[in-house]
Amino acid sequence: MAKANTVFTCQSCGAVHLKWSGRCDACGEWNTLVEETSSAAPGGLAAPKSSSRKAGKAEFTTLNAVEDAPTRHMIGVDELDRVFGGGVVPSSATLIGGDPGIGKSTLLLQVAARLARNGLSTVYVSGEEAAAQIQDRARRLKVSESPVELATETDLRKVMSALKSANPDFVVIDSIQTMWSDSLEAAPGSVAQVRACAQELTRWAKKSGAALILVGHVTKEGQIAGPRVVEHMVDTVFYFEGERGHQFRILRAVKNRFGPTDEIGIFEMHQYGLAPAREPSALFLSNEDETSGGTAVFAAMEGSRPVLAEVQALVAASAYGTPRRSIVGWDANRLAMVLAVLEARCGVSLAGRDVYLSVAGGYRMAEPAGDLAAAAALLTSLADRPPPEKSVFFGEVALSGAIRPVARMDQRLKEAQRLGFRNAFVPEGSTGSFEGLTVKPLSRLSDLVDLIGPDPEP
Structure with missing residues (x-):
């Protein structure tokens, strides 16, 4: 006879423990184990559930007999269609995560309204807000x-019944952590509830042909809360990023079965909601004319789009025995590597100085091509003079001091030329010719030190 067993489930990774402990042995997180009740048979095996219906068998078909995929639903917003890979795919499930208050609900309400005006049957289910609150936001967004x-409900059974009756083309669930199923004894938002609700909704979307979007909360580390298996269930995973102090937001694709996985969409927050950025590639550049050192423009690649960002650095005398290293928007390990290469290979010593490095506008440098721009910002700050006017930098710095080529160099240079830059400090290997842009290939980091670094001490 089955009996109810008490287990403790990690809310971060979904691992199941037989007894409570302060730290999860699977993922190492603290205070994430929550007590749940599971029905199990003697011996620890799961009790089989009785079913009144007869077990059927799966139907097979040959690959060449499968019908073509339905056409995508074009949203009509270039930034969104770019990230989705050309529009929303029917019978798909998308998971969007982001910090609280970043604008997830605002963006999805705008998308739902646009698709509804285009003739699609659209449903917006909110488990966090009342209908009057959503209507107030809709009026503000025009x-x-x-x-x-619109529906404000958290009971999965009622939501599924309404969806099957309405048979919509596009559905938004805001958010998956608020949904709960009465077939489970776990609390809403727990690992078991999130997994079960996401699986039920995704299975319905695959069968009905609707495009489903799930909103997910994020943890303090920035990862979508709940078990990682939810990200494997869905077809697309997006992260909505941005800094509260800046007006722009980035929708980044980290998984996409129907399009590229490294595309981004850039939006600006206005009083009437989110709008596509007017000049996305130059959004992270400063409009000020720098007369002192400490800045360098980096030509990055986000998917198929070149983006120019400004790297700012400040090198100052240390007031304490241990120099301080403060980094915003870049990896601290890569900064330590660049500082070591400058000292060991180029003779530029920064060991006794405080180093502050920041990427302007809240942009985050994720590719190694930003090494050369960071080194240029450090060198011009140390020399206290700006780099050559209208200069752009990109290249990977090796531990030997060599400057390694990076992908899509000509595309980066073409974008820099379009935005009016005059000088480009890049690795060797570019084959293109760009009118008005002087390309200066570098083979080693010491070459950059000779060009823009501080004067050698006597």
């Missing part, structure tokens, strides 16, 4: 007249 069907 979309209150759109024929979007």
